[in-house]
Amino acid sequence: MSTTAAGPATPPGPPAGSRLGRVAWHWRNNPKRELWFAWYTTVIFYNIFFIVFFPVTHAQPPPHPYWSDAQVAYWFNHNHDGLLIGLAIIFAIAGMTVAQNALIAYSMRRMSVSRAFGYSYIVMYSLSAVPGLLLLCVVLSVGAMRPGRDPAQVHWLYDFAFLSYIGTMGIFLLGSLVWMLAILLDKNRVLPKWFGYLNLCNALTEVVVAPAWIFHQGVLDWNGLISWWVNMVVFGVYTGAFIMLLRTMIQREDFGDGPLPDLRKDDRAKASALAGTPR
Amino acid sequence: MTDIAQAGPQPGAAGRPPGESAERPARAVPGQPDMWVLVLFEALVFTAYLAVYLFHRSAHSELFLRSQADLSPWLGTLDTLLLLTSSLFMLRCVQASRAGAFRAAMSQAFITALLGTAFLASKITEWALLVHGGHGFTSNEFFTYYFFLTGIHLLHLLIGFITIGVIICQLRRRERRSQEIVETCATYWHTVDLLWVLIFSLLYVVR
Amino acid sequence: MNARPKSRPLITWLILSAITLAYLALDRSVDNHGTYRASSVVTTIAILLALVKARYIFREFMQVRNAPALLRRLTDLWVLLIGAALLGSYFTGLAIH
Numbered sequence: 001m002s003t004t005a006a007g008p009a010t011p012p013g014p015p016a017g018s019r020l021g022r023v024a025w026h027w028r029n030n031p032k033r034e035l036w037f038a039w040y041t042t043v044i045f046y047n048i049f050f051i052v053f054f055p056v057t058h059a060q061p062p063p064h065p066y067w068s069d070a071q072v073a074y075w076f077n078h079n080h081d082g083l084l085i086g087l088a089i090i091f092a093i094a095g096m097t098v099a100q101n102a103l104i105a106y107s108m109r110r111m112s113v114s115r116a117f118g119y120s121y122i123v124m125y126s127l128s129a130v131p132g133l134l135l136l137c138v139v140l141s142v143g144a145m146r147p148g149r150d151p152a153q154v155h156w157l158y159d160f161a162f163l164s165y166i167g168t169m170g171i172f173l174l175g176s177l178v179w180m181l182a183i184l185l186d187k188n189r190v191l192p193k194w195f196g197y198l199n200l201c202n203a204l205t206e207v208v209v210a211p212a213w214i215f216h217q218g219v220l221d222w223n224g225l226i227s228w229w230v231n232m233v234v235f236g237v238y239t240g241a242f243i244m245l246l247r248t249m250i251q252r253e254d255f256g257d258g259p260l261p262d263l264r265k266d267d268r269a270k271a272s273a274l275a276g277t278p279r
Numbered sequence: 280m281t282d283i284a285q286a287g288p289q290p291g292a293a294g295r296p297p298g299e300s301a302e303r304p305a306r307a308v309p310g311q312p313d314m315w316v317l318v319l320f321e322a323l324v325f326t327a328y329l330a331v332y333l334f335h336r337s338a339h340s341e342l343f344l345r346s347q348a349d350l351s352p353w354l355g356t357l358d359t360l361l362l363l364t365s366s367l368f369m370l371r372c373v374q375a376s377r378a379g380a381f382r383a384a385m386s387q388a389f390i391t392a393l394l395g396t397a398f399l400a401s402k403i404t405e406w407a408l409l410v411h412g413g414h415g416f417t418s419n420e421f422f423t424y425y426f427f428l429t430g431i432h433l434l435h436l437l438i439g440f441i442t443i444g445v446i447i448c449q450l451r452r453r454e455r456r457s458q459e460i461v462e463t464c465a466t467y468w469h470t471v472d473l474l475w476v477l478i479f480s481l482l483y484v485v486r
Numbered sequence: 487m488n489a490r491p492k493s494r495p496l497i498t499w500l501i502l503s504a505i506t507l508a509y510l511a512l513d514r515s516v517d518n519h520g521t522y523r524a525s526s527v528v529t530t531i532a533i534l535l536a537l538v539k540a541r542y543i544f545r546e547f548m549q550v551r552n553a554p555a556l557l558r559r560l561t562d563l564w565v566l567l568i569g570a571a572l573l574g575s576y577f578t579g580l581a582i583h
Contacts, residue, residue, distance in 0.1 A: 192313060193311055193313035193314075194312075194313035194314075194316035194317070196313070197313060197314060197316055197317035198316065198317070198320065200317065200438070201317065201320055201321060201324065204431070204434065204435075205324075207431065207434060208431065211416075211427065214416070214417060215417070215423070218420065218423065219331055219335070219423075219424075220423060220427060225331050226327075226328055226331055226427075230324065230327045230328065230331070233327075234324060237320075306552055306553060306554045306555075307552070307553065307554070308553050308554060308557055309548060309549040309550070309552075309553060312557075315557065315560075318548075319560065319561075319564055322564055322568065323564075323567070326567070326568045326571045326572065327571070329571075329572060330571045330572055330574070330575035331575070333572060333575045333576040333579060334575040334576070334578065334579040335579070336576075336579065337576065337579030337580045337582075337583045338579060338582075338583045340524045340583075344522040344523070344524060345522070347522055348520065348521070348522045352509075352510060352513060356506055356507065356509070356510060359506045360503055360506060363499060363502050363503060363506065364499065366499075366543065366547045367495055367496070367498075367499045367547070369547070370495045370546075370547050370549075371495060373549075374495075462549075465548075466548055469543055469547045469548045472543060472547070473540055473543045473544070473548075476536055476539045476540055476543065477536055477540065477568070477572075479506075479536075480509070480532045480533060480535065480536035481532075481533075481536075481572070483509075484509045484512065484513060484528075484532040485528065485529040485532045485533070485576075486513065486516055486517075486522055486523060486524050486525040486528045486529055486532075
C-alpha cells in the first residue's frame, strides 16, 4: 500500500545539451538532489580516504605492532610528508562522513520500523568517528610533526593511534546490528534481506578484530592476516554492497510511506533524470 | 516478524496428514534465498581463517602436533555428534512444520536447542580443562588458533539459539505463521553445524 | 540413495556419524601411543571426508537436494572451493616450509 508520492511536481526533464547544463538542471529541480548529493559525497569520500590512507600516508595496511622504537621512528620520518599532507586532507573532508551516516539513517527512516533505529545509528556512528578515524589522524600527525622527538615517545603515539583505530570496534559492531535488525523487520523492502544478513557478517568481523589488543604479532595482531587482511575483504564487500544498494534505494524512492517500488528496466535508463516523477 | 510470501509452491500444511512425508512437490529454495548469501559468505570467511591456519601449521608442525595432543579427540567427536544430531532434529522440525504438525515441530525445536546447549556446555568444559592445564589463548600459536576458531564458532552458535527462538515463536502463532521464516532459521542452524564439521576436522583430526 | 523419504534424514545422520567416528580410527592409524605424527595422507583424507560431510549437510539437512539447479550447483561449487582452498594452503605451506 503506497501513498501517492509526496514529491513536488517535476518539470519534464533536463534539457538536451552539455553535461554541466544537465547537472545544473538536476541541482535546481530534482527532488532527490539531497539524496544524490549525500550518495556522491559518500563515494568521493571513500575514494579520497583510500588514496590518502594507502599510498599517501602508508597508514594502511598498518605497519607492524612489534617494531622497535627505532623502526617506528624511521617509519614516521620516512612518511613524514605523506602523513602530514594526507592527514590534513582527511581533517578537511572528515565532515563528509556525515553524509553517509545521514543516508543510511534515511534508509531506516524510510523503512516501516521505528525511527529510533535511524536516530540510534546516527548517534553511534557520529561518536565512533572520534576513535575510529579522527584520533588516528591527530595522533599520527602529532607523531610526524617533530622529527627529532624521542623514539620512545613516538612509539607511544604509534601504539595509541593504531589501537584506537583498529581496536575500537564495539560501536561499529552495534551499529551494524541496528541496521541489520531494521532491515530484517522492515516491511517496505527498502533494502534486501540478504544485506541485512551481510550486516551480521560485518558485525562479526568487528569481534575478530578485538584480539588486536592482545597480540603484537601473528595473524591476530592489528595488521594480521586474519584481523586485518581477511577483515578488509569482508569490509570491502560490505561497503561496496551498501553503496550500490543505497544508489538503488534512491532510484526507487517515491517519497511515500509504503513499500518502495521495484526498479523497472526502463527506469534504470532514466533513473537519475526523472527519478522524482510520481508513479 | 513479517509474513513474507513463500518462495515456491505452498507447502503441504493444508490437506496433508501429519507425519506423512513432507517432501516438497517441486523445486524450491529452502527458506529465504537471502539467507543463503550469509551461508555461502560465512563459509568463505571461515575457509579463509582455516586456510591461514593450515598454512601456518606446516611452518610449525612440531609445535602444532604437540599442542594438538592436549586436545581430547573424544570431546571433539562428542561435540560433532551433538551438532549433527541437532541438525537432524532441526530438519525433522522443518518437515513437521511443513506437514502442519506444529506441536511435534515445537518439540523437535526444543530438542535442537537442548543439543545445542549440550554442545555449549561441552565446549566450555573443554576450554576450562585446557586453561586449567595451562593452555590459554596466548599460550602458543596452535592454541591461539584453537581458541579463536572455537570462539568465533561459539558466537555463531549463540546466534543460532536466537534463530531457534524465532522458530519457536513462529510455531506458536496461530495466524500469520511463516514457514519461510522457520526454514530460513533452520538454514542458519545447519550452517553452524557445517562450520563445526570443518573446524573439527582441521583442529582435531589433521596431522 | 533411494530410501523412503521418512528415513532419509536418519540415514544421513548415520552416515555422517560413521564418518565422524571413522576419524578416530584414521588418527589412530598414524599416532604412536599418544604421540602425534605428521601425515599428509591423514590430513588429506580428513579434509576430503570433511568435504563429503559438508556436501551431505548441504544436500540432505539443508534440503538443497530439492532446490533449484542454481543452488545445487552453487553449493557444489562451494564444496570444491573450500576443498581447493584448504588443500591448496596445506600443500603450499608444506612446499614452502
